[in-house]
Amino acid sequence: MAGEISGKTHATRALIGLRAKILSGELPGGMRLFEVPLAEQLEISRTPVREAMSRLAEEGLLDRVSSGGFVVRTFGMADVIDAIELRGVLEGTAARLAAERGASAEGLGKMRETVANLDACFSDSPGDVDFERYSELNAEFHTILAGLCGSEVVRREVDRVMRLPFASPSAFLPDKADIEAFRRSLNFAQEQHRALLSAIAGREGARAEAIAREHARTARNNLEYVLGEDRSLIERVPSLALVVD
Amino acid sequence: MAGEISGKTHATRALIGLRAKILSGELPGGMRLFEVPLAEQLEISRTPVREAMSRLAEEGLLDRVSSGGFVVRTFGMADVIDAIELRGVLEGTAARLAAERGASAEGLGKMRETVANLDACFSDSPGDVDFERYSELNAEFHTILAGLCGSEVVRREVDRVMRLPFASPSAFLPDKADIEAFRRSLNFAQEQHRALLSAIAGREGARAEAIAREHARTARNNLEYVLGEDRSLIERVPSLALVVD
DNA sequence: TGAACGGAAAAAGTATACATTAACCGGTGT
DNA sequence: ACACCGGTTAATGTATACTTTTTCCGTTCA
Numbered sequence: 001m002a003g004e005i006s007g008k009t010h011a012t013r014a015l016i017g018l019r020a021k022i023l024s025g026e027l028p029g030g031m032r033l034f035e036v037p038l039a040e041q042l043e044i045s046r047t048p049v050r051e052a053m054s055r056l057a058e059e060g061l062l063d064r065v066s067s068g069g070f071v072v073r074t075f076g077m078a079d080v081i082d083a084i085e086l087r088g089v090l091e092g093t094a095a096r097l098a099a100e101r102g103a104s105a106e107g108l109g110k111m112r113e114t115v116a117n118l119d120a121c122f123s124d125s126p127g128d129v130d131f132e133r134y135s136e137l138n139a140e141f142h143t144i145l146a147g148l149c150g151s152e153v154v155r156r157e158v159d160r161v162m163r164l165p166f167a168s169p170s171a172f173l174p175d176k177a178d179i180e181a182f183r184r185s186l187n188f189a190q191e192q193h194r195a196l197l198s199a200i201a202g203r204e205g206a207r208a209e210a211i212a213r214e215h216a217r218t219a220r221n222n223l224e225y226v227l228g229e230d231r232s233l234i235e236r237v238p239s240l241a242l243v244v245d
Numbered sequence: 246m247a248g249e250i251s252g253k254t255h256a257t258r259a260l261i262g263l264r265a266k267i268l269s270g271e272l273p274g275g276m277r278l279f280e281v282p283l284a285e286q287l288e289i290s291r292t293p294v295r296e297a298m299s300r301l302a303e304e305g306l307l308d309r310v311s312s313g314g315f316v317v318r319t320f321g322m323a324d325v326i327d328a329i330e331l332r333g334v335l336e337g338t339a340a341r342l343a344a345e346r347g348a349s350a351e352g353l354g355k356m357r358e359t360v361a362n363l364d365a366c367f368s369d370s371p372g373d374v375d376f377e378r379y380s381e382l383n384a385e386f387h388t389i390l391a392g393l394c395g396s397e398v399v400r401r402e403v404d405r406v407m408r409l410p411f412a413s414p415s416a417f418l419p420d421k422a423d424i425e426a427f428r429r430s431l432n433f434a435q436e437q438h439r440a441l442l443s444a445i446a447g448r449e450g451a452r453a454e455a456i457a458r459e460h461a462r463t464a465r466n467n468l469e470y471v472l473g474e475d476r477s478l479i480e481r482v483p484s485l486a487l488v489v490d
Numbered sequence: 491t492g493a494a495c496g497g498a499a500a501a502a503g504t505a506t507a508c509a510t511t512a513a514c515c516g517g518t519g520t
Numbered sequence: 521a522c523a524c525c526g527g528t529t530a531a532t533g534t535a536t537a538c539t540t541t542t543t544c545c546g547t548t549c550a
Binding site for chain 2: 050051054055057058060078079082083085086089090093097151152153154157161
């Protein structure tokens with residue numbers, strides 16, 4: 001069949017399908033998810049549906065109801081702001097600890113390489129940016145940062161907050177090539193990437209933390225641009241589909 | 246029967262029982278948990294065992310194995326240090342945001358009341374502290390702090406990192422009444438509680454954040470005292486039972 | 491009127507049989 | 521000796537029947 005969802009087990013397919021429906025807003029915040037109808041709709045039994053919902057609760061997309069069952073978590077604009085703030089704080093901590101404790105040569109090397117590759121996204125001709133590749137490398141940069149201090153606990157929590165769709169570093173990037181304001185913010189963000197690398201390599205913990213926090217603020221600035229200047233853009237930001245406000 | 250574990254459903258009882266065995270170290274880090282033997286041991290079927298393990302994965306005490314199943318998460322001393330650091334960072338953020346955005350009158354009132362009640366734990370006679378009550382009120386203080394800025398996202402993540410047993414604010418408190426060093430640290434900690442409240446009420450965000458971070462450092466100091474000065478104390482700190490190093 | 495009770499319906503909780511997949515192990519070929 | 525292959529075992533994945541709990545609604549009584 002053509003429209004089948006990829007994945008090995010029924011539970012995995014249900015997980016992917018439900019996640020997509022939550023992120024798209026098809027299953028709105030506050031909606032209770034009942035096992036039987038979902039199982040019928042997905043043409044599987046209740047067991048893998050439960051398994052999928054349990055994993056979505058781990059991801060933070062569902063809440064457990066005290067009397068049993070799950071509801072879709074509700075996100076408002078305030079939650080988007082707070083999640084971005086938290087990403088900044090946690091990435092700031094990852095950066096500070098990497099600076100204070102020292103990062104491995106391999107980690108620093110990989111980050112240097114990623115920053116160089118990010119540079120290449122701009123260099124060809126002024127005003128023209130390879131957004132696709134930039135987005136990909138940007139995600140890579142943030143993944144490296146999360147693990148740079150060598151702490152599994154820190155990496156895990158940074159990853160966790162980045163997993164909320166609108167808090168991801170790439171949440172407001174793709175598809176915005178035509179907006180001049182976004183292009184400028186990209187140049188600024190790349191400057192911050194370089195500064196962050198320099199601060200960590202130079203063991204400047206406070207500076208690294210401050211830069212990482214301000215770097216996350218870029219996402220909030222983009223959000224506020226979308227909200228203030230050009231609200232019609234909201235529909236073009238996929239990660240905002242599940243936000244109600 | 247006398248030895249029965251409280252809880253409504255089989256899954257809840259399994260959750261409580263398994264959690265206790267992990268926290269006590271009876272199920273050591275790295276150990277894989279198999280459904281069938283556990284179900285037999287608990288005299289229930291596999292279904293509620295799976296449910297319990299899924300919830301423990303949400304808590305961060307179990308990891309999912311890629312090929313299916315769960316293993317007990319391994320914690321070393323470095324992870325304890327990092328978890329305390331993260332609690333400091335997140336509580337610092339909760340405090341800063343409460344100061345910057347302003348806390349509700351009720352929230353500030355409740356915190357003032359808790360601080361006053363904490364004072365009462367000391368006042369009776371010098372050198373004598375009601376540890377039981379202090380521990381309880383201390384937990385209350387930190388719970389209030391987590392929710393003080395009014396952000397559900399922040400409250401949730403602060404709560405989450407505090408749920409790791411050794412990162413809890415009360416992890417190193419109870420049962421230490423006989424150690425002079427711990428008594429002094431209690432007085433110091435209460436001073437920080439007062440300062441934190443004052444900073445938040447006075448809208449001093451940076452100060453509030455710095456105090457909250459340093460306050461969490463108290464836990465690390467106590468940990469290092471236990472590790473350095475008197476290693477025999479390790480056995481008397483229940484939350485360190487699952488730590489391997 | 492409105493609160494409390496009770497029963498029916500619907501939901502989650504549980505056990506269990508069966509299916510599928512991963513892991514282990516012993517043999518065989520080079 | 522070592523790697524690969526195949527089969528057996530043991531684990532998780534799934535469906536389903538059944539049980540228990542919760543919820544909702546209509547009725548009755550104060």
